[in-house]
Amino acid sequence: MKAKKIRVLVAKPGLDGHDRGAKVVARALRDAGMEVIYTGLRQTPRQIVETAIQEDVNVIGLSILSGAHTHLFPEIMRLLKENKAEDIIVIAGGVIPEEDIPELKKVGIAEIFTPGTDTRDIINFIKEKVK
Amino acid sequence: MFDKNEIKKIKQLREQWENSTIKKTLERFPERKDKFVSGSGEEVDRLYAPDNLEDFDYFKDLNFPGEYPYTRGVQPTMYRGRLWTMRQYAGFGTAEESNKRYKYLLTQGQTGLSIAFDLPTQIGYDSDHPMSLGEVGKVGVAIDSLKDMETLFDGIPLDRVSTSMTINAPAAVLLAMYIAVAEKQGVSPDKLKGTIQNDILKEYIARGTYIFPPYPSMRLITNIFEFCSKEMPSWNAISISGYHIREAGATAIQEVAFTLADGIAYVEAAIKSGLKVDDFAPRLSFFFNAHNDLLEEVAKFRAARRLWARIMKERFGAKNKKSLMLRFHTQTAGCTLTAQQPDNNIIRVTIQALAAVLGGTQSLHTNSRDEALALPAEDSVRIALRTQQIIAYESGVTETIDPLAGSYYIEVLTKNIEEQALKYIEKIDKLGGAPRAIEKGFIQQEIQNSAYQYQKEIEEGKRIVVGVNKFQIKEETPKGLLRVDPEVGRRQVEKLRELKETRDNQKVKVSLSALGRAAKTDANLIPFILDCVKSYVTLGEICDVLRSEFGEYKESIKL
Numbered sequence: 001m002k003a004k005k006i007r008v009l010v011a012k013p014g015l016d017g018h019d020r021g022a023k024v025v026a027r028a029l030r031d032a033g034m035e036v037i038y039t040g041l042r043q044t045p046r047q048i049v050e051t052a053i054q055e056d057v058n059v060i061g062l063s064i065l066s067g068a069h070t071h072l073f074p075e076i077m078r079l080l081k082e083n084k085a086e087d088i089i090v091i092a093g094g095v096i097p098e099e100d101i102p103e104l105k106k107v108g109i110a111e112i113f114t115p116g117t118d119t120r121d122i123i124n125f126i127k128e129k130v131k
Numbered sequence: 132m133f134d135k136n137e138i139k140k141i142k143q144l145r146e147q148w149e150n151s152t153i154k155k156t157l158e159r160f161p162e163r164k165d166k167f168v169s170g171s172g173e174e175v176d177r178l179y180a181p182d183n184l185e186d187f188d189y190f191k192d193l194n195f196p197g198e199y200p201y202t203r204g205v206q207p208t209m210y211r212g213r214l215w216t217m218r219q220y221a222g223f224g225t226a227e228e229s230n231k232r233y234k235y236l237l238t239q240g241q242t243g244l245s246i247a248f249d250l251p252t253q254i255g256y257d258s259d260h261p262m263s264l265g266e267v268g269k270v271g272v273a274i275d276s277l278k279d280m281e282t283l284f285d286g287i288p289l290d291r292v293s294t295s296m297t298i299n300a301p302a303a304v305l306l307a308m309y310i311a312v313a314e315k316q317g318v319s320p321d322k323l324k325g326t327i328q329n330d331i332l333k334e335y336i337a338r339g340t341y342i343f344p345p346y347p348s349m350r351l352i353t354n355i356f357e358f359c360s361k362e363m364p365s366w367n368a369i370s371i372s373g374y375h376i377r378e379a380g381a382t383a384i385q386e387v388a389f390t391l392a393d394g395i396a397y398v399e400a401a402i403k404s405g406l407k408v409d410d411f412a413p414r415l416s417f418f419f420n421a422h423n424d425l426l427e428e429v430a431k432f433r434a435a436r437r438l439w440a441r442i443m444k445e446r447f448g449a450k451n452k453k454s455l456m457l458r459f460h461t462q463t464a465g466c467t468l469t470a471q472q473p474d475n476n477i478i479r480v481t482i483q484a485l486a487a488v489l490g491g492t493q494s495l496h497t498n499s500r501d502e503a504l505a506l507p508a509e510d511s512v513r514i515a516l517r518t519q520q521i522i523a524y525e526s527g528v529t530e531t532i533d534p535l536a537g538s539y540y541i542e543v544l545t546k547n548i549e550e551q552a553l554k555y556i557e558k559i560d561k562l563g564g565a566p567r568a569i570e571k572g573f574i575q576q577e578i579q580n581s582a583y584q585y586q587k588e589i590e591e592g593k594r595i596v597v598g599v600n601k602f603q604i605k606e607e608t609p610k611g612l613l614r615v616d617p618e619v620g621r622r623q624v625e626k627l628r629e630l631k632e633t634r635d636n637q638k639v640k641v642s643l644s645a646l647g648r649a650a651k652t653d654a655n656l657i658p659f660i661l662d663c664v665k666s667y668v669t670l671g672e673i674c675d676v677l678r679s680e681f682g683e684y685k686e687s688i689k690l
Binding site for chain 1: 250254263265270334378380466504506582596599609615690
């Protein structure tokens with residue numbers, strides 16, 4: 001029997017339009033055999049959480065380069081909890097200063113991938129976590 | 132340009148050289164790689180000589196600076212007459228903070244302003260809109276009304292500086308605010324110098340700050356063209372931008388191709404709306420990226436200039452010399468900056484800035500070393516500006532015009548980029564023009580493919596990024612990064628509330644409903660928008676009226 005494919009939602013919360021990273025990662029995950037859904041731009045935290053639950057994903061990958069992560073990431077984590085979907089693993093990337101990372105991990109983001117990340121590290125991380 | 136017999140001789144001797152000297156050398160010392168490629172993946176030969184430029188014609192392909200097809204530059208004396216405008220893109224937090232940064236930059240010898248707006252402003256939301264939460268003042272300055280704009284330019288004489296504004300979907304609103312602020316300073320619109328980005332097509336392609344669907348967006352753009360051609364003779368009504376297309380992952384060839392394809396779409400829309408090509412084309416300007424591959428980038432700028440001149444002359448029959456000239460701003464490539472060993476970025480920026488200058492740019496923004504980490508801190512911005520000043524005053528490359536012309540390699544590259552870009556443009560024409568090609572997702576997909584390819588090359592070690600996949604070190608967490616005060620959002624919302632209480636709300640209502648009515652007709656909307664901003668109607672209120680008339684754009688996603 002074939003193993004069930006890992007399902008990932010790649011999401012762009014907020015107003016940021018930089019989607020090169022999100023799209024490259026989405027494609028790399030797909031090439032690594034995962035089922036990838038990409039939300040497109042300007043998603044509210046609520047929309048992202050709803051889509052994640054509807055699509056029954058294992059992982060949400062968030063991308064922000066605008067600096068709004070300090071507000072939007074915790075809000076997404078709060079909504080996941082509110083909807084009893086804390087089992088979804090949340091990872092994030094973008095222009096995120098090192099000093100913000102501990103706070104984001106505290107609210108439940110599993111890992112932050114900063115600029116220069118090798119997509120294979122993201123793939124391995126997901127495969128390791130979703131078992 | 133080269134003698135036929137001479138070329139024949141070179142070909143013969145080159146073959147001999149390849150078969151004897153090179154062959155023997157390669158047997159003992161193989162080259163570093165099997166295939167050498169340019170920054171955007173084009174194969175590079177071992178050596179270029181006159182036999183690579185058999186049909187090269189000095190007058191047809193280059194000519195003199197300031198002469199068609201402007202390959203060597205748009206001005207007859209280029210930097211011997213006047214240096215490029217040093218223009219650092221800046222803005223963050225509130226209008227007060229940004230005003231301070233602009234004044235600092237002007238005292239440091241910067242010669243023009245470039246305004247960065249925050250995302251809510253760029254997407255037509257006021258600071259108190261639910262979508263604005265967490266975004267106010269982050270990537271640029273928050274502007275809700277004319278009041279903020281008055282603060283932004285306080286003490287900056289608008290008849291003496293030129294200002295570039297990176298604003299697209301609500302370009303008409305910010306242009307109107309700028310005109311209104313100038314009026315209060317006693318400066319009439321015809322005295323204003325600067326640029327409004329106003330390029331919606333690349334927002335759909337690569338940058339993402341769209342509001343309305345293509346058709347009404349193109350109407351707003353041509354309204355601005357018409358208004359500027361009559362009232363603002365020194366104002367660039369659009370900055371057709373390849374910058375963001377390149378940042379999204381396009382190659383140098385794609386950057387030229389998609390930018391000029393967008394340019395063609397704007398010219399066609401303006402002609403269709405009843406304007407004459409020579410009435411607005413002189414005020415079209417462009418905006419390109421400067422990437423790391425120095426020589427390819429220099430060739431790119433030259434190729435873009437030549438191709439645009441030919442398109443304007445042959446395709447649109449433009450007669451005015453100024454309509455044929457591609458004048459452009461350049462910014463160094465943000466996507467090449469690394470979070471690892473950030474000081475290395477100073478060197479990358481230097482190479483890129485040099486490419487822009489050797490390519491004949493009219494203005495330049497040099498990125499700061501810390502931009503892969505956060506907004507640039509003041510000392511980083513100063514180094515970036517000093518980089519331009521060192522190129523301008525110490526490097527010597529400004530002393531003669533188009534100094535790389537005639538290099539066999541540069542001329543071959545220039546020709547290749549022009550030819551390949553033209554092929555793309557022909558393909559886009561067949562798809563029905565740039566707006567249709569965007570709707571179909573063709574342009575986006577071409578860019579995504581290049582971006583993915585680029586990333587794979589880095590991960591496979593085929594492309595070296597110093598400090599990222601080679602020459603890494605253990606690093607400390609960088610210190611002194613600029614952070615936007617989280618209080619900015621709250622203060623901005625407070626100011627907005629005050630404004631709405633103190634302004635003449637009857638005037639607001641009247642001017643907004645006049646705008647709504649005009650939007651239903653074919654009228655030029657700029658005078659109506661100008662009336663609104665002068666009555667302190669907010670950006671969000673104006674855009675909401677237009678949203679209800681025009682609808683909103685929904686992106687087509689293809690992975």
